[in-house]
Amino acid sequence: MRRISLVLILVLLPIAVFAAPPASVPxxxxxxxxxxxxxxxAYTAKPNGTIDAVDLAGGRTLWTSADxxxxxxxxxxxxxxxEEKPQPTQRFLIAVLDAASGRKxxxxxxxxxxxxxALVADDKDKSFRATAERxxxxxxxxxxYQEMEERGIPPKFGEQTIHLFAGSARLSTQTxxxxxxxxxxxxxxxxxxxxYATPPAPPWHSGGVSARPVGGRGGPLTLKKNxxxxxxxxxxxxxxxxxxxxxxxxxxxxxxxxxxxxxGGPDDPEYRWAIFAIDTGARVTELRRDVSAAPFxxxxxxxxxxxxxxxxxxxSVSVNEPLQIQAVRLSTGxxxxxxxxxxxxxxxxxxxxx
Numbered sequence: 001m002r003r004i005s006l007v008l009i010l011v012l013l014p015i016a017v018f019a020a021p022p023a024s025v026p027x028x029x030x031x032x033x034x035x036x037x038x039x040x041x042a043y044t045a046k047p048n049g050t051i052d053a054v055d056l057a058g059g060r061t062l063w064t065s066a067d068x069x070x071x072x073x074x075x076x077x078x079x080x081x082x083e084e085k086p087q088p089t090q091r092f093l094i095a096v097l098d099a100a101s102g103r104k105x106x107x108x109x110x111x112x113x114x115x116x117x118a119l120v121a122d123d124k125d126k127s128f129r130a131t132a133e134r135x136x137x138x139x140x141x142x143x144x145y146q147e148m149e150e151r152g153i154p155p156k157f158g159e160q161t162i163h164l165f166a167g168s169a170r171l172s173t174q175t176x177x178x179x180x181x182x183x184x185x186x187x188x189x190x191x192x193x194x195x196y197a198t199p200p201a202p203p204w205h206s207g208g209v210s211a212r213p214v215g216g217r218g219g220p221l222t223l224k225k226n227x228x229x230x231x232x233x234x235x236x237x238x239x240x241x242x243x244x245x246x247x248x249x250x251x252x253x254x255x256x257x258x259x260x261x262x263x264g265g266p267d268d269p270e271y272r273w274a275i276f277a278i279d280t281g282a283r284v285t286e287l288r289r290d291v292s293a294a295p296f297x298x299x300x301x302x303x304x305x306x307x308x309x310x311x312x313x314x315x316s317v318s319v320n321e322p323l324q325i326q327a328v329r330l331s332t333g334x335x336x337x338x339x340x341x342x343x344x345x346x347x348x349x350x351x352x353x354x
Contacts, residue, residue, distance in 0.1 A: 024251040026074045028197045029295050030306050031129060031344045033325060034071040034078075037251060037299055039099065042325060043071035043078050045342040051080055052339065053102060056299050059327060059337020063102035068095040069120050070344070072141065073132030075099065077173060079139050081130060083120040092118040092130070092143065094171065106176035110169045113184050116145045122346040125149070129196060138170045138179065144193040166190055199295065204252040207279030209234065213246035213255070221246055221257050223278070237281045240274060249297040253278060258292045265290070266312065275303065285330045302327040302336055309343065 026036040032045030041062065042054040049069050053062040068080030082093035090113070096106035112118060119128040130143040145165040167183015195201065202212035203226075210228040215221045221243035225234035239246065239257040247256045256275050262268035269288040275298070276283050284298060296305035304327045311320040323343045327336040 027250045028131065029250060029297075029325070030197050030341070032070050032342055033306075034074050035250070035297065035304075036074045036099070037297065039074075040299075041074075041099070042304075042339070043074055043080075043099075044325065044339055045070045045344065047322070047340055047342045049083060049342070051078070051097070051102075053078075053099070054325075054339050056302075056304065056327070059339060061339075065095075065097055065102040065104070067097065067104040069342075072130050073134070073139065075134045077105070077134075077139075078102075079132035079141065079171070081118070081120060084118060088117040088119045088128075090114065090116060090118070094141065096139075096171070096173070096176070106171075106173070108171055108176055108178055110141065110143075110178055110181055112143075112145075113165055113167070115147070115163070116165050116183075121342070121344045124346050127346075129193065131196070132171075135170075137174055138172055140168060140170055142166075142168045142192070143183070144190070144196075146189075164189060166193070197295075199248045199250055200252055202248070204248045204255070204278055206253045206277075209279045211255070211278050213239075216240075216243045216245045218242055218244065218260075223255065223276075223281075237276075239276060243274075244271075244292060247293045247296075248278070250295060251297050254284060254296075254298050256293055256296065260292075262288065266314070287328070298330070299327070301330050303330060307338070 024037055026034055029035050034043045040056045042056055044052050044054055046052050051065045051068055051071055055062055069083035070081040072079045072081055076099050078097040078099050080095050080097060082095050084093055090111060092110040092112050094108040095104050097104055119126055125148045127146045130141060132139045132141045147163045149161040164186045166186050169181035170179050172179050203210045205228055208228050210226045211223050213221060214224050219242060220238060221240045223237045223239055227234060240259055243257045243259050245258055254275055255278050256273050259272045260270060261272045262270045264270040269290045271289050271292045273287040273289060275285050294306045296303055307324045307326045309323045311318060323341045324338045326338040329336050
């Protein structure tokens with residue numbers, strides 16, 4: 001995948017009606033970015049260690065909170081992780097914020113098993129991730145921790161050098177108390193963490209239609225459809241004559257067909273994203289990018305997507321762009337807004353691979 005430049009070109013298409021904001025449950029677009037499309041808000045971890053609530057329609061900041069660093073889940077409340085400084089410990093600190101104002105309502109602490117650190121940003125050999133999902137009067141907070149031993153010599157055959165832990169806790173939204181918690185070492189990565197912050201796996205469900213992609217890899221890409229209620233087959237839809245793959249939006253309302261069409265760079269971006277509505281099959285828009293795909297969703301008259309940190313040359317000037325969420329208007333190609341995100345992945349050097 002070439003990443004010389006992420007210059008965007010939008011191919012204008014006739015669009016009669018824009019998609020309505022999806023009435024979906026909140027989802028994690030990427031670590032540190034929780035999207036509540038039903039409320040029209042993105043909750044984002046900022047590079048300075050705060051959380052911003054961002055209006056998805058226009059990109060303006062609705063509020064900023066310095067009481068937590070990373071949003072984990074949201075509805076009328078935002079559950080977020082507090083960054084413990086100077087060093088993370090076994091205390092997993094939680095703040096619950098009012099989604100409308102950002103005001104802190106609850107503080108809570110989850111005690112983690114021995115050997116687990118509540119990291120906000122990854123270390124070179126350690127990673128901690130957590131999510132929060134509303135369940136009645138509680139939030140179910142789930143977490144996963146991975147640590148790799150650093151050694152100067154290769155491990156012996158069969159010797160374990162990667163240590164995995166997982167657990168969960170329930171937080172009462174009425175009392176602010178942790179009412180149940182468990183966790184400990186595990187032998188494999190649980191399925192929910194294998195797909196954490198990734199688009200849903202097929203079949204995808206939208207507007208009474210169940211769909212799955214067939215083909216691609218440089219050849220024809222077809223969307224096989226069924227009636228979600230009866231299972232009856234619906235007419236297939238060919239998305240592209242020569243696509244690499246299909247990727248769904250996080251709310252499962254749209255699908256992106258990725259095609260390799262250019263040489264790469266500002267004047268001829270390498271990939272074309274053709275975006276379709278899954279239920280009706282309507283072609284929504286096209287984008288040209290120098291990455292084959294990215295996490296995305298359609299909101300109102302915009303496509304909103306992750307733009308990873310990248311650099312490119314503009315004439316003789318080197319331009320470096322930070323990690324962002326960007327929104328581009330579907331009908332005109334005009335960028336609407338962008339917000340910088342905190343990159344929670346490890347950015348330092350690593351020891352040589354063996």
